[in-house]
Amino acid sequence: MTTLNIDHVSRWFGNVVAVNDVTMTIGPGVTGLLGPNGAGKSTLIGMMGGFLAPSTGSVTLDGRPVWRNEQIYRHIGIVPEREGMYDFLTGREFVVANAELHGLGAKEAQRALATVEMEYAQDRKISTYSKGMRQRVKMASALVHEPSLLLLDEPFNGMDPRQRMQLMELLRRMGDEGRTVLFSSHILEEVEQLAWHIEVIVAGRHAASGDFRKIRRLMTDRPHRYLVRSSDDRALAAALIADPSTSGIEVDHTEGALRVQAVDFGRFTTLLPRVAKDHGIRLLTVSPSDESLESVFSYLVAA
Amino acid sequence: MYDPTVARLTYRALLGRRRALILGILPALLIVISVLVRALSGTDDQTASDLLGGFGLATMVPIIGVIAGTGAIGPEIDDGSVVYLLAKPVKRPTIILTKLFVAIAVTMAFSALPMMISGLILNGNGQQVAVAYTVAALVASIAYAAMFLLLGTVSRHAVIFGLVYALVWEALFGSLVSGARTLSVQQWALAVAKKVTDSDLVTSDVSLTTGTVLLVVVTVATTWYAGQKLRALTLAGEE
Ligand SMILES: Nc1ncnc2c1ncn2[C@@H]1O[C@H](COP(=O)(O)OP(=O)(O)O)[C@@H](O)[C@H]1O
Ligand SMILES: [Mg+2]
Numbered sequence: 261m262t263t264l265n266i267d268h269v270s271r272w273f274g275n276v277v278a279v280n281d282v283t284m285t286i287g288p289g290v291t292g293l294l295g296p297n298g299a300g301k302s303t304l305i306g307m308m309g310g311f312l313a314p315s316t317g318s319v320t321l322d323g324r325p326v327w328r329n330e331q332i333y334r335h336i337g338i339v340p341e342r343e344g345m346y347d348f349l350t351g352r353e354f355v356v357a358n359a360e361l362h363g364l365g366a367k368e369a370q371r372a373l374a375t376v377e378m379e380y381a382q383d384r385k386i387s388t389y390s391k392g393m394r395q396r397v398k399m400a401s402a403l404v405h406e407p408s409l410l411l412l413d414e415p416f417n418g419m420d421p422r423q424r425m426q427l428m429e430l431l432r433r434m435g436d437e438g439r440t441v442l443f444s445s446h447i448l449e450e451v452e453q454l455a456w457h458i459e460v461i462v463a464g465r466h467a468a469s470g471d472f473r474k475i476r477r478l479m480t481d482r483p484h485r486y487l488v489r490s491s492d493d494r495a496l497a498a499a500l501i502a503d504p505s506t507s508g509i510e511v512d513h514t515e516g517a518l519r520v521q522a523v524d525f526g527r528f529t530t531l532l533p534r535v536a537k538d539h540g541i542r543l544l545t546v547s548p549s550d551e552s553l554e555s556v557f558s559y560l561v562a563a
Numbered sequence: 564m565y566d567p568t569v570a571r572l573t574y575r576a577l578l579g580r581r582r583a584l585i586l587g588i589l590p591a592l593l594i595v596i597s598v599l600v601r602a603l604s605g606t607d608d609q610t611a612s613d614l615l616g617g618f619g620l621a622t623m624v625p626i627i628g629v630i631a632g633t634g635a636i637g638p639e640i641d642d643g644s645v646v647y648l649l650a651k652p653v654k655r656p657t658i659i660l661t662k663l664f665v666a667i668a669v670t671m672a673f674s675a676l677p678m679m680i681s682g683l684i685l686n687g688n689g690q691q692v693a694v695a696y697t698v699a700a701l702v703a704s705i706a707y708a709a710m711f712l713l714l715g716t717v718s719r720h721a722v723i724f725g726l727v728y729a730l731v732w733e734a735l736f737g738s739l740v741s742g743a744r745t746l747s748v749q750q751w752a753l754a755v756a757k758k759v760t761d762s763d764l765v766t767s768d769v770s771l772t773t774g775t776v777l778l779v780v781v782t783v784a785t786t787w788y789a790g791q792k793l794r795a796l797t798l799a800g801e802e
Contacts, residue, residue, distance in 0.1 A: 282757045309650065328794060331652050338650045344642025346572060348579050361651040401647060407622040 262322055262335065262440045263287050264308060269317035271303050278303040280464035281317070284291040286442050290435035292455030293444040294475070300464040302341060305413045308442070309338050321409060334344040334362070341413035343394065347387035350395070351378055351397045354386060358401035376430065392423035410431035410434060413444040416450055428454050452476065464549030484528070488518040491542040499535045506531075517545070566653055569661040573635050577669050586630055586669070587624040590677035597681035608692055611685035612764040612800045615678060615696040621732075621749055623630070624674040624703050625729030628666075632711025633721035635666040640704070641719060646798060656790040663786055666708035675700040689758040699756035702778060706748045709782040713789040716796075744768040 264286040271279040279300040286308075295301050306312035307319050310326040310333075318327045326332050346354055350521065352373065359369040373379050376396040395415060402410060412431075416424050432453060433509055434441050445451050451458055452472045460468040460475060468478055490496045492513060500506045505524035512519050522528035536543050576582075596618070600610060637661075639645040648658055678700045680692020715721040733749050744750050745768060753767035755773030767774065 306798060311646065311649065311796075313795070313797070330649075330654060333650050336650065338646065340643060340646050342646075343642035344639070345647065346576070346644055348575060349572075357568050357572055358647060358651075361566070361648065361653055363652075366665050450687035 261288060261438070263321075264409060264442070265318075265320045266304070266308065267318050267320070269304070269307060269314045269319060271307060271312065271315045277464050279307070279314075279461075282461065282464075282466045283317075283464060284459055284469065286459075287294065288435070288438050288440050289456045290431055290441045290443070290454055291457045291459060292444070292451035293442060293459050293461060294448065294451045295444075295461040295467075296446050297425070298463075299446075299461045301446075301461060302413055304461065305411055305419060305442070305444055309411050310338060315553070335408050337405070337407035339395075339402045339410070339411045339412040339415055345386060345394065345398060345401075346473060348385065350383050350385055350390070351393075351400075352382035355382075355400045355404060359404040362405040364404055366391055367398075368404050372404045373397075375403055376400045377426070391418040392420060394531045395419060395423070395427065399427070408439055410439060410441045412441070414445060415443050416445060417445075424450075432486075448475075484522045486520045486522065486528075487512075487515065487545065487547050488520055489516065489544040489546075490518070490536065491544065492539075493518050495539055496536065496541050499539055500532070503527075503531055503535070564657055564660050565664060566661045567652070569648060569658055570665050571750060572648075573662050573665040574636070574669075577631060577634050577639065577665065581678050582630065582634060584785075586627060586673045589626055590673055593619055593623055593677050593681050594684070597684040601684050606686040606689065608686050608689050608764055609683060610760075611692050612696075614685065615682055615692065616753070616765070619674075619678050619681065620699050621702065621733060622709045622730070623677070624670070624700050624752075625748070626726065628670050628672045628704060628707025629711050629725030630728050631669040632668045632708045633715035633725055635643065635662040635669075635708075635712055635715065636728065637715035637721045640716065640796070643798060645796070649793075649796065649798075655794040659716075659786060659790040659793055662697060663709055663712050663789075666712050667705050670704035671701055673751075674704055684716055690762045690764055692762075692764055695756040695760040695765050698759050699752040702755045703748050703752035706751070706778050706782050709785045709789075710748070713785040713792070716781050716789045716792045745773075748778070748781070750774065 266282055266284045269282050270277065270278060282304065293301050293304065303312065308326065309312050310329065313327050321332055321335060323334060350356070352369065355369040355373055356366050359365055359372070373382050376399045378393065378396050378400060381389070381393060386397065389397065415427060419427065431441050431443065435456065443454070455472065458470060458472055458475045459466065468475055488496070497509045497511065500520060501509050505522055505527040506520060507523045508521040510519045530544065533543065596614065600614060604610065636645070639648070675697050679693055679697040682688055682696055686692060688694055711721065711725050714725055718724055732743060733747055750768045751774035753765060754769050754771045757765045757767050758771050769777070
């Protein structure tokens with residue numbers, strides 16, 4: 261059982277507060293660290309992996325400090341986001357070197373390469389690898405010593421769907437084996453598919469925590485905003501506001517459109533076309549105006 | 564104190580095709596010039612000493628030192644691959660000492676060897692000139708490798724700073740301002756070289772004792788500091 265404890269951790273770079281008083285406990289199983297770009301995920305993972313000192317607070321693994329403690333790496337495997345990885349080596353040479361640095365050898369390296377299914381290309385130079393192959397070799401290098409904690413920063417970036425599936429399967433297996441696996445992502449679906457537990461971080465703050473159902477609910481139970489253009493905006497506005505599923509409408513003159521706020525998402529999506537039809541109004545555009553992940557997240561933080 | 568895996572990775576990074584080519588340019592140039600000088604003006608001890616000192620020790624050795632010293636760690640820090648060394652139960656000072664060892668070996672190989680060959684071509688080691696400058700190159704290699712390894716650890720622009728030091732301070736400033744000469748690896752190495760040859764062909768602005776002490780102090784201090792820096796190295800994001 262390996263538990264990572266993040267206790268009132270903050271980190272700032274000059275005036276920028278990248279991580280703001282975050283406290284969380286990461287236990288066995290797969291945890292997803294979800295947040296938009298710039299939220300502070302990499303900074304937090306850097307502190308979890310001992311590559312960055314917290315400005316305040318502490319990070320401990322089963323009670324032992326992570327910062328300035330190289331012995332802790334006997335228990336931690338790290339898959340960095342960055343691409344730099346001794347491109348002049350072959351995949352096998354790279355993983356063997358990583359094994360040796362742990363006091364292990366070619367046997368363990370071979371097993372790790374088999375785990376990520378990279379044996380077929382292990383004798384090619386890393387510089388010739390695709391993004392997904394590099395990711396898998398990084399993964400092998402992080403697994404050689406069978407760590408109890410695995411940290412992965414945006415591991416699915418740039419992977420094709422098949423590679424993504426393979427990696428998800430592998431991480432799921434690691435979680436099933438009782439390892440503590442933490443990965444970061446800015447894509448909700450990715451985290452939903454894989455993580456048993458989700459930690460949401462927005463603008464450096466710990467915004468939410470729970471299983472995917474809870475997070476999904478937090479994200480969907482909120483007013484939805486739409487931008488609507490029609491052949492007769494005024495008449496449409498009058499008709500829509502009469503229905504309780506619509507909580508607000510304004511006419512945006514610069515856009516030449518209506519901004520509609522709906523509280524009941526399901527009801528509104530059937531209401532809008534019916535109302536338009538009944539009044540002989542033609543709908544020109546209907547687009548969600550705040551479906552970007554960033555706005556979903558900022559709603560979460562404001563809540 | 565020495566990790567063979569770290570050493571292997573460092574050698575391979577340093578002696579990769581492109582870097583090895585760059586490392587080889589100045590030594591090749593020194594040898595070519597030596598052949599030409601010998602062919603055009605015959606053997607002359609003073610000429611030999613001037614060329615080995617003025618070009619070899621003042622320019623070639625520090626530049627080889629910059630390339631090998633900064634190259635032993637700088638690129639790994641720049642592209643983030645140093646993570647794979649740091650995320651291991653290996654002591655940070657061991658990483659630095661191993662890299663220092665490799666940087667010294669490479670600097671020596673690419674500076675002392677051509678120095679010896681050129682010396683033999685120029686005057687057949689008359690008055691021990693070739694041996695003296697070879698020893699100077701060996702000694703200077705240690706201090707340069709240590710200084711520039713530190714520079715590669717602390718700065719993203721290590722190569723530029725290193726070249727400025729090598730060219731402006733050692734080659735130019737050092738020959739004009741006497742104060743700068745005392746604080747010059749080149750002069751310390753010359754003090755050692757002077758001891759080897761029994762002639763006046765080699766001169767140094769510092770005594771053998773001063774030179775030796777400063778060489779040791781600089782090597783130890785920069786290596787220690789580089790180890791400290793690596794322990795507290797913060798890996799920034801991909802900005
Ligand atoms: N080394 C650094 N120097 C200055 N600012 C940084 C540094 N690293 C990260 N930041 C800032 O901290 C914030 C969080 O960044 P990051 O942790 O990379 O977010 P994420 O990984 O979630 O995209 C951003 O505003 C970023 O610009
Ligand atoms: Mg990131």
